[in-house]
Amino acid sequence: GPGRPHPSPRPTFKNVLPNNRDEVSVPEGYDHHVIVRWGDPVLPDAPEFDFENQTAEAQAKQFGYNCDYVGFFTLDDERGLLWVNHEYTNEELMFAGYSGGAEADLEWIRVAMAAHGGSIVELERVDGTGQWRLVTEGERPFNRRITADTPFRIAGPAAGHELLRTEADPEGVLARGTINNCAGGMTPWGTVLSGEENFHQYFVGAPDNEATSRYGLSTGYSGRRWDRVDERFDLARHPNEVNRFGYIVEIDPHDPDSTPVKRTMLGRFKHEGANVNLTEDGRVAAYMGDDERFDYIYKFVSDKKYVEGSHKHNMTLLDTGTLYVARLEGNSPAEEIDGTGALPSDGEFDGTGEWLPLCSDTESFVEGFSVAEVLIHTRLAADKVGATKMDRPEDFEPSPVTGKVYCALTNNSAREPGQADEPNPRGPNKYGHILEIIEDGADSAATTFSWIVPIVCGDPEDDSTYYAGFDKSKVMPISAPDNLTFDKHGNLWISTDGQPGSLGMNDSLHVVPVEGRFRGELRTFATVPVEAETCGPLVTKDQKTVFLAPQHPGENGTAEEPTSLWPDGDFPRPSVVCAWHKGGRDVGT
Ligand code: FEO
Ligand code: CA
Ligand code: CA
Ligand code: CA
Numbered sequence: 001g002p003g004r005p006h007p008s009p010r011p012t013f014k015n016v017l018p019n020n021r022d023e024v025s026v027p028e029g030y031d032h033h034v035i036v037r038w039g040d041p042v043l044p045d046a047p048e049f050d051f052e053n054q055t056a057e058a059q060a061k062q063f064g065y066n067c068d069y070v071g072f073f074t075l076d077d078e079r080g081l082l083w084v085n086h087e088y089t090n091e092e093l094m095f096a097g098y099s100g101g102a103e104a105d106l107e108w109i110r111v112a113m114a115a116h117g118g119s120i121v122e123l124e125r126v127d128g129t130g131q132w133r134l135v136t137e138g139e140r141p142f143n144r145r146i147t148a149d150t151p152f153r154i155a156g157p158a159a160g161h162e163l164l165r166t167e168a169d170p171e172g173v174l175a176r177g178t179i180n181n182c183a184g185g186m187t188p189w190g191t192v193l194s195g196e197e198n199f200h201q202y203f204v205g206a207p208d209n210e211a212t213s214r215y216g217l218s219t220g221y222s223g224r225r226w227d228r229v230d231e232r233f234d235l236a237r238h239p240n241e242v243n244r245f246g247y248i249v250e251i252d253p254h255d256p257d258s259t260p261v262k263r264t265m266l267g268r269f270k271h272e273g274a275n276v277n278l279t280e281d282g283r284v285a286a287y288m289g290d291d292e293r294f295d296y297i298y299k300f301v302s303d304k305k306y307v308e309g310s311h312k313h314n315m316t317l318l319d320t321g322t323l324y325v326a327r328l329e330g331n332s333p334a335e336e337i338d339g340t341g342a343l344p345s346d347g348e349f350d351g352t353g354e355w356l357p358l359c360s361d362t363e364s365f366v367e368g369f370s371v372a373e374v375l376i377h378t379r380l381a382a383d384k385v386g387a388t389k390m391d392r393p394e395d396f397e398p399s400p401v402t403g404k405v406y407c408a409l410t411n412n413s414a415r416e417p418g419q420a421d422e423p424n425p426r427g428p429n430k431y432g433h434i435l436e437i438i439e440d441g442a443d444s445a446a447t448t449f450s451w452i453v454p455i456v457c458g459d460p461e462d463d464s465t466y467y468a469g470f471d472k473s474k475v476m477p478i479s480a481p482d483n484l485t486f487d488k489h490g491n492l493w494i495s496t497d498g499q500p501g502s503l504g505m506n507d508s509l510h511v512v513p514v515e516g517r518f519r520g521e522l523r524t525f526a527t528v529p530v531e532a533e534t535c536g537p538l539v540t541k542d543q544k545t546v547f548l549a550p551q552h553p554g555e556n557g558t559a560e561e562p563t564s565l566w567p568d569g570d571f572p573r574p575s576v577v578c579a580w581h582k583g584g585r586d587v588g589t
Helices: 106-114 211-216 371-376 378-384 499-503
Strands: 028-039 067-074 081-086 117-125 131-135 144-145 151-155 175-176 181-186 194-198 250-252 261-263 275-278 283-289 294-297 297-305 321-330 350-360 392-396 405-409 435-440 448-456 481-486 492-496 509-513 523-527 533-539 546-551 575-581
Touching: 028 117, 028 131, 067 546, 067 575, 106 181, 106 211, 106 499, 131 350, 181 392, 211 378, 261 533, 283 392, 283 405, 350 371, 350 378, 371 378, 481 533, 492 533, 523 546
Parallel strands: 067 181, 067 533, 151 261, 392 481
Antiparallel strands: 028 575, 067 081, 081 117, 117 131, 117 144, 151 175, 181 194, 194 250, 250 261, 275 283, 283 297, 297 321, 321 350, 350 448, 392 405, 405 435, 435 448, 481 492, 492 509, 509 523, 533 546, 546 575
């Protein structure tokens, strides 16, 4: 609550300067190490990676493609479990001669499906330092692959609803697979939450209706053509299959035999991820973004309290409670928000907001929608209540130090100048911005809040940018903020996805204090290889390590003509990296 200490020490590491190098760069005094790459064995019986002869059977035991969110659970001081989302695949980089799903070798399609989902791998600390490496010998009992085929229990109020029933699952309670897992979070009870984001792109033949159109489903063919190997991706034949994707999924990395779960109570949309915070009375709030231009930010609040040590109970927390969507009001006159990013006369883009309830687990608050319909067609329900259309809400993360909550709004090329409002003050919004939410009473259960835009991204020499009032001659450029995390001091880490296109420099990882006199002094901790997005990031609890995950290195190239050769100099491989200070200092300080 208010009055809790927030030391936010000023980071003083030397900035990594903008560049276009095909490598990971970290500040002077730091080192980094590639922990695990696409194709590396995950299960003890996995074969070594063979780029020329890929099979789905091998891939389902090996590290998947396009690593995104990274979670880390220490087992003891020397060992830990790394969870990694595998968001999607770049087939043109994975397979020589690939020319689209319609023509593709069917085994390649199966490989791509097996390269989705997530991985759990055991790591060990190297010589008491902040360096971690992959355990490659022994039983590794926790190591696991989750793919587009893994059974998932469907839980929460929509489970069993007729919109979720299919020929293969007439009860509507057991889905197969998770796809397009983007960002995520760790719960206090030791599980991972992972967001199914752009699930629409895997389906073909959608019926033409309000719901399919609001979720961007194609009535024609998709590029991937998974329907060629698994007919459930053909909605003309299995129209409800798509209703079983677009959820927050929960995985227990400590129990390798557990069935992962889709949590319908947290709604269905292009879930970026979910991050939880405890309310003042010990319940759980989950903050979530729907990553689409002009879409919404959401919050779930449980009705039950978190009970430390009671795992079985805690695994039910996300099934009952209330789902909300946000409405934000600016406090400056509308005519002062002209779309250029010029600050209004009160000197801040700020205001107040309300969490509008959509449904509880037993009651719908949206006319014409049942509880299950709110949870399955969440976007349609949220459209009815006057939620605020945001600039692509990405990761949404509470500070563990202050409880304030931060959302990355990555960009919105489609916002017209006349559509600019105080929470989304630029039109078009080429570079994105950060939103800070302060719940009333510093309680994540609150239904009202105040908010401010502390950072309007871009080149600091561009007049449309703002760094919380900090001297812009002393900050670094940033664009396309995406994944967020906090360190133990309460400094915000921001990774980017799109700086090559918007600022002509590789994507990067930044650190910025959000409290005190250095609020807004944004520094650059790392840059990633050519055409890679910076994913992860995660700072360990002891703050000796930061994990980052360069996703889709060389994504504009092909297997024949690669534009990146990271990390090994032969072909690009999405990989997870750790970075640490060689003198043992806390990272990012
Ligand atoms: Fe997969 Fe919204 O980034
Ligand atoms: Ca204002
Ligand atoms: Ca993301
Ligand atoms: Ca992204």
